[in-house]
Amino acid sequence: MSVMDKTGHPTRLICPLTASSVEEMRAEMIAAVAEGAEMVECRLDYLTPPPDDEQLADLLSNAPCAVLITCRPRREGGRFSGEEHHRLAILAAAAKFPRVEITDVELDVPPEDRPATGPILLSHHDFQGCPADLDDIGRAMDASEAAVNKIAFTPAGPDGALRALDVIRACKKPTLALAMGEAGVLTRILAKKFGAWGMFASLHAGKESAPGQLSLAEMKHLYRWEAVNDQTRVYGVIGCPIAHSMSPAIHNAAFEATGFNGVYVPLRIEPGPKSFNAFLDAARARPELDLRGLSVTIPHKENALAYVGADHCDALAVRIGAVNTITIDEAGSLRGDNTDYAGAIDALCEAMNIPREGLARRRVAVLGAGGASRAIVAALRHYNAEVTLYNRTLSRAEALAEEFGCSAAALSKADRTEAQIVVNCTALGMHPNVETSPVSRLSPSVRVVFDTVYNPLETRLLAMANSAGCLCVSGLDMFVNQAVAQFERWTNLPAPRDVMRDVVRGRLHE
Numbered sequence: 001m002s003v004m005d006k007t008g009h010p011t012r013l014i015c016p017l018t019a020s021s022v023e024e025m026r027a028e029m030i031a032a033v034a035e036g037a038e039m040v041e042c043r044l045d046y047l048t049p050p051p052d053d054e055q056l057a058d059l060l061s062n063a064p065c066a067v068l069i070t071c072r073p074r075r076e077g078g079r080f081s082g083e084e085h086h087r088l089a090i091l092a093a094a095a096k097f098p099r100v101e102i103t104d105v106e107l108d109v110p111p112e113d114r115p116a117t118g119p120i121l122l123s124h125h126d127f128q129g130c131p132a133d134l135d136d137i138g139r140a141m142d143a144s145e146a147a148v149n150k151i152a153f154t155p156a157g158p159d160g161a162l163r164a165l166d167v168i169r170a171c172k173k174p175t176l177a178l179a180m181g182e183a184g185v186l187t188r189i190l191a192k193k194f195g196a197w198g199m200f201a202s203l204h205a206g207k208e209s210a211p212g213q214l215s216l217a218e219m220k221h222l223y224r225w226e227a228v229n230d231q232t233r234v235y236g237v238i239g240c241p242i243a244h245s246m247s248p249a250i251h252n253a254a255f256e257a258t259g260f261n262g263v264y265v266p267l268r269i270e271p272g273p274k275s276f277n278a279f280l281d282a283a284r285a286r287p288e289l290d291l292r293g294l295s296v297t298i299p300h301k302e303n304a305l306a307y308v309g310a311d312h313c314d315a316l317a318v319r320i321g322a323v324n325t326i327t328i329d330e331a332g333s334l335r336g337d338n339t340d341y342a343g344a345i346d347a348l349c350e351a352m353n354i355p356r357e358g359l360a361r362r363r364v365a366v367l368g369a370g371g372a373s374r375a376i377v378a379a380l381r382h383y384n385a386e387v388t389l390y391n392r393t394l395s396r397a398e399a400l401a402e403e404f405g406c407s408a409a410a411l412s413k414a415d416r417t418e419a420q421i422v423v424n425c426t427a428l429g430m431h432p433n434v435e436t437s438p439v440s441r442l443s444p445s446v447r448v449v450f451d452t453v454y455n456p457l458e459t460r461l462l463a464m465a466n467s468a469g470c471l472c473v474s475g476l477d478m479f480v481n482q483a484v485a486q487f488e489r490w491t492n493l494p495a496p497r498d499v500m501r502d503v504v505r506g507r508l509h510e
């Protein structure tokens with residue numbers, strides 16, 4: 001079902017053009033249409049010097065698509081620093097060209113000074129925070145002569161960003177409301193689901209006209225612009241930092257490949273339970289958001305367990321003390337899982353061609369005593385493997401060993417291990433320190449080596465294992481497995497594993 005704004009028009013994908021000369025802006029216009037923009041925003045305030053009538057004609061006569069005209073003054077985050085009457089004269093002159101569909105005028109411009117030709121988009125921007133009177137601003141815009149409302153603000157976190165989606169719903173006129181910055185990215189991706197008048201996307205990275213703006217390619221190819229509609233279910237990854245997470249690419253590709261009506265967004269949430277809880281509370285208070293699942297990564301896995309509650313979590317996830325997957329059903333009930341341990345154990349067992357129970361009594365050396373180690377040790381012990389933990393900081397290994405009933409030793413002793421299976425859960429060998437390895441040699445007892453590090457795909461440790469004739473298991477399998485498990489839990493569909501694996505491989509090669 002396609003989504004319409006309040007005039008029955010589909011949400012427009014608008015590319016802001018920020019070149020400093022008319023010639024370049026004209027070239028950007030053509031490039032934007034080729035990239036899939038349905039409208040361009042000519043940011044006349046970026047042109048230096050400001051355009052005269054002849055230059056406006058060069059730019060706007062025969063434009064290849066509908067045009068939104070903006071000449072933003074400095075007081076509202078723009079670049080125009082001349083006299084206000086000059087700025088308004090430029091807007092009035094530009095508004096007369098036939099392809100100019102609408103002209104952006106700031107809310108603080110008195111009604112009698114606004115251009116008389118053509119419809120107006122009345123705008124308000126806050127680059128510092130979220131206006132306390134956001135609803136009043138929306139009401140004032142609704143009461144004006146403008147055809148379209150635009151409100152952009154800067155939230156402290158994704159919970160505050162959701163206010164932009166409230167504004168789109170509450171306003172009676174077609175409205176473009178968005179939250180700027182990394183915390184607001186979800187409002188850009190979900191604009192179409194909420195029937196916004198339009199949404200901005202830059203020509204390419206580096207050409208953004210506002211913080212947090214995604215590119216046309218990201219909107220169309222990564223965040224499924226064409227597919228999103230009012231029925232689309234929303235998923236996301238919560239973490240901090242989150243900018244380099246591969247999860248949006250993996251899950252959106254999986255939705256695309258299976259035709260599942262979902263979209264997966266990045267959610268940067270500051271460390272600590274307060275911000276985690278605030279987002280979950282705010283999202284669950286808005287059933288119209290259709291939030292149905294979350295991946296949870298560092299530093300929020302413990303917060304996720306606490307929020308969902310042990311009674312609603314997988315028993316081993318509770319034992320590990322970390323939830324990396326939240327599933328929300330139609331009624332809004334939550335369930336917590338840990339697909340990290342399942343992904344790791346299954347990667348190992350599939351490579352060894354044994355069921356999980358086949359791990360019983362196998363001698364396993366786990367290198368490292370951090371979060372990944374904890375999940376894997378809990379699962380190995382659950383299936384009765386005999387585990388020795390090796391860690392640089394011996395006391396950490398001893399504490400974990402005591403909790404899960406294993407033995408502990410210093411990492412320096414790992415190259416004399418008597419284990420049959422070695423699992424590396426340290427960061428050693430990971431890009432950019434690709435020459436490092438947690439052990440300098442593999443002892444003769446070792447037959448299987450599983451490196452949880454997946455960047456690079458073949459670590460120094462795996463190369464060593466390969467030359468020693470060991471069975472090698474890469475961190476890629478663990479990473480893909482945990483995402484596959486999340487997809488299947490959320491959608492009840494078989495995951496397109498090969499598509500998901502190719503996305504990770506592609507990203508690693510970039």
Ligand code: NAP
Nearest residue numbers: 368369370371372373392393425426427452453475478479
């Ligand atoms: P973590 O909690 O920070 O633990 C890091 C571990 O690495 C600790 O045991 C630490 O030892 C050890 N370490 C770090 N630098 C070291 C060094 N220079 N020399 C010796 N030991 C060192 O991190 P984590 O979340 O467990 O992640 C660990 C690794 O697992 C990551 O690097 C990642 O590659 C991998 N991982 C993979 C996946 C996957 O899906 N494939 C998922 C999660 C994690 P100390 O206790 O002495 O500091």
